[in-house]
Amino acid sequence: xxxxxxxxxxxxxxxxxxxxxxxxxxxxxxxxxxxxxxxxxxxxxxxxxxxxxxxxxxxxxxxxxxxxxxxxxxxxxxxxxxxxxxxxxxxxxxxxxxxxxxxxxxxxxxxxxxxxxx
Numbered sequence: 001x002x003x004x005x006x007x008x009x010x011x012x013x014x015x016x017x018x019x020x021x022x023x024x025x026x027x028x029x030x031x032x033x034x035x036x037x038x039x040x041x042x043x044x045x046x047x048x049x050x051x052x053x054x055x056x057x058x059x060x061x062x063x064x065x066x067x068x069x070x071x072x073x074x075x076x077x078x079x080x081x082x083x084x085x086x087x088x089x090x091x092x093x094x095x096x097x098x099x100x101x102x103x104x105x106x107x108x109x110x111x112x113x114x115x116x117x118x
Contacts (some may be wrong), residue, residue: 015060015063016078018056019078019081020081022057023053023082023085026053027048029048030048049093053100054103057103058103061074061078061103061111062108062110062114064107065109065110065111065114066111070109072108074104075108078101079100079101079104
């Protein structure tokens with residue numbers, strides 16, 4: 001059973017699992033990090049949403065496309081994972097769905113280009 005889970009789930013969805021961890025675990029650090037003023041937590045959260053998360057999505061999409069070529073459903077998976085985040089944390093983050101979809105698609109295009117260039 002463990003071999004099946006490792007083979008089927010981890011190898012097939014390892015990039016999706018890493019992006020899900022980025023979506024759901026990384027923002028928790030905004031609450032754990034010591035701050036001087038409560039508004040600093042919001043600044044840290046926005047830093048995660050606007051800089052760290054898109055950068056991780058871009059890097060994971062490039063790596064995914066280098067090994068698996070361009071697959072549009074990976075970008076769709078990235079967007080659906082963010083929709084689940086929106087259900088948990090509020091509808092104010094709906095604008096990120098399209099942005100993260102485009103970032104993932106751009107990363108895959110870069111990765112596919114790098115794969116074909118080799």
